[in-house]
Amino acid sequence: MRRTTRLGTTLLAALAATLVAVGLAPSAAAHSRAEAIEVGCGTGFVVVNDGVRQVTTPSGATWGEVYLTYNNATGQNCVVTNKTSHHGTATRTVANLYVQQSGGTVRTYSDSGSYSHYANVTASGAAACVLYDGHIWDASGRVLASGGRETWGNCG
Template sequence: MTVRKWARRLGMMGAAAIAAATIAPPAHASTNPYTGAEACHNEFGGSWSYSSDGHRQAKTDGGSVWGDVYLLYNSATGYNCVATIKSAYVGTSTGTTANLLVDDGTWKNHSDADLYRYYAAVQWYGRGKCVQYWGTIWDPTATYLAEGSRDYWGNCS
């Protein structure tokens, strides 16, 4: 292979790499400074513990992980908290939700849904009640989403 052909091939590969880098959105631009417990404390105060079976990854249909959904409990108050913590598009305002379904006779869905930079969090009283939880994270164009959930009743004590 001549030097000229080699240089042309390298140039084409470099151009393709630059094009791919500018087209693909930087989903993981920075690290989220908040944990699930910090999100619940920041929004509602108190001391929060991670619940058993209280973690789901928020994944896209293609399997990419864009964050985590946590179920936490405050034993002093009897409240549950769900926090959706972003690991994609951190620092960028995107649609983010945290949802808690409490089996209190009427199966009330409690949610926090808005454009958030780091997390969404919701709490509701749940001592002695079973709960389900889920969260979503949207991309900046609101075209694609990642979701994580536990769609069966648990944490009933």
């Protein structure tokens, strides 16, 4: 009985390794909203009102979500662009945070790179209004999904 179990386990492991080697293994599961925020921003960040937007292609396909979060203890905002499509595959992914300082000056904070899971950016948002957006490209770099808020909000 033990020999059969050990042989079965060995065969399953070999099959899994073969699937990975030929690229037929299932893709990695997308991070939950809470996981992406915890890893991307850190502890103490919560999604603000109007802080979740879909990241969609021009044809309407959803490739992820972009989150605006705030940490009350530190006065920091954090934006995370979390991939649900192309997750686990490194493609250009962007998270942008625009902070309107007193007097109207706007500072742009951005994280852009070839990421498998998400992009994130953090900046002070105390006593300021913010905009945010996120972008995800496909593996060819030709199709772009975008989302975010285009009006100033979360002024504090």
